[in-house]
Amino acid sequence: MSQAPITIRWGILATGGIAKTFTKDLLVDPTTRGVKHIKHTVVAAASSSSKPRAEEFLRETGCPSPAKAYGSYEEFVKDPDIDIVYVATPHSHHYQCAMLALEAGKNVLCEKAFTVNAAQAKALAAKAKEKNLFLMEAVWTRYFPLSVYVRDQITSGRIGPVARVLSDNSMAMDPERSFSDGKHRMVNPDLAGGALLDLGIYALTWVFQTLYHTQPESTRQPPKVLAALKSYGPTQHADETTTMVLNFPRSAEEGGDAHAVATTSIRVATAPGNHTDVPGIRIQGPKGEIQVFPPAFRPTKIRIILKDGTVEEKEWPQPGPGRGSGWYNGFGGDKNDEGEGHGMFWEADEAATALVEGRKEGKYESLAESILIMEVMDEVRRQGGLTYPEKIESTEFPVQL
Incomplete structure (x- = not known):
């Protein structure tokens, strides 16, 4: 029973x-x-x-x-x-x-x-x-079945040791018009505004969950960071475009050092006009690459292209009450199809499961990893002179x- x-x-x-x-x-x-x-x-x-x-x-x-x-x-x-x-x-x-x-x-x-x-x-x-x-x-x-699948493909060795990740999460928000009073959270220093903390976290999420989290916990090391940051002129102390180059140290046996470029912007878009046919994330190894299609925060499609010519495409539509339910969800004025969830229930399921099991942190991102990503963003802000x-x-x- x-x-x-x-x-x-x-x-x-x-x-x-x-x-x-x-x-x-x-x-x-x-x-x-x-x-x-x-x-x-x-x-x-x-x-x-x-x-x-x-x-x-x-x-x-x-x-x-x-x-x-x-x-x-x-x-x-x-x-x-x-x-x-x-x-x-x-x-x-x-x-x-x-x-x-x-x-x-x-x-x-x-x-x-x-x-x-x-x-x-x-x-x-x-x-x-x-x-x-x-x-x-x-x-x-991180808790999407799509993300779990991508990480599983990496740890199985399907594309070989990850050598490079290119990751972008950007939106052309026309900030002077959209946030003309300067008080919106995207540009307001009093709300820690800017692209990095709001959008760039997703670019870094894809870097870390594929290039850091998939390494053995006993040997993985924090990356070295080189950053370029463009300040948003009207409010200052908020970034409009930030680009990060990360070098992850690894032993020769694990494939040697791996590189990542993570970028974010409120001035230009990963997918202009919502044309999501170009990958926003590319995870590359000697045997091929995994492409993740925009938006980086809510992807529903990946493509795997292997050196031998194999091409695999997979889609993960978000579940929910389904068509005919009369139920809708979405975010920021955008509405998903009828009966289609937004995808936030996966993290809620993980938190609830942790409580039932007596765990004190998430399965797919430890507190130590959350802290490390914050340290990376601290260093990016330090190099870019961004303070709140x-x-x-x-x-x-x-x-x-």
């Missing part, structure tokens, strides 16, 4: 666009994607602006009627019914909000970029360890932002 699924009770901290997308995905029946050991529910949501805003969020996302609304994060984290908190604020506020939840004894799934700098990420990891709590960066793309206001970079807690 099969065991009944275990229900994990979520609290949603912040009520913006990413929180809506995540919550709608979260509430999709997990059996639609073949997951039977856990279920999700939402028991609370909090808005920093007002309780009515949290109430509206619960209605909009179809949360169960008993779910509670809070107009204060401080009151929200005291709710005894919450098993895990999803932190969905701008990344400028991740550290303060995640620390608030951890201090209150709550497990945490925190949106990417994990924090603003590595010092903050280390402080959160230390607090989670001190409190014996689960903590994970919500790099949702002191209160945003601070590891002090609490700090009023």
Whole structure:
């Protein structure tokens, strides 16, 4: 007789666009994607602006009627019914909000970029360890079946030891027009704005999950970094285009040093006009390459081209309630096809599974790896002269932002 699924009770901290997308995905029946050991529910949501805003969020996302609304994060984290908190604020506020939840004894799934700098990420990891709590960066793309497949192809040796990765995640956002007041999170220094932390994290995700994460844990080493950064003129202290060259040291037996180029921009696009027929990520080895098609954060198609002429194309449409359900999800004004999930449920499934199994971090990205990626972005900002206001970079807690 099969065991009944275990229900994990979520609290949603912040009520913006990413929180809506995540919550709608979260509430999709997990059996639609073949997951039977856990279920999700939402028991609370909090808005920093007002309780009515949290109430509206619960209605909009179809949360169960008993779910509670809070107009204060401080009151929200005291709710005894919450098993895990999803932190969905701008990344400028991740550290303060995640620390608030951890201090209150709550497990945490925190949106990417994990924090603003590595010092903050280390402080959160230390607090989670001190409190014996689960903590994970919500790099949702890592948990896609597509990503798992790509990593499996690499570790199986199908393309040989990865020699080079070219990775781009860029969008032509016309920032002067789209963000003309300079207050939008993409360009606002007070929100740690810029391409690197918001978009570049995905370019780095593909580099790290294919070129670092697939190496033996006992021998892999941090990369050396060379960066070029172009500041966004109207607001300064936010990058509009950033390019990183990374050298990953490896022994000769493992293929020798490997290179990666990760780039991101809010000025030009990986796929202009949403023409996604050109790969945004190319993972190359002596036996061939794996191509991943845009968008880097939500890919649904790959192509493998081998030296012997073999070409394999695979597609992974996102599951969900399906056609005829009348259900829709999406992000940023874009709507997916009817019944098609956005893909954020995979990371929720992993977090829930970790809680059931008693693990304290994610299976496909450890806290140590999240910290290392933050250290890389710190070095990129150092080379590019990009800093944020002191209160945003601070590891002090609490700090009023």
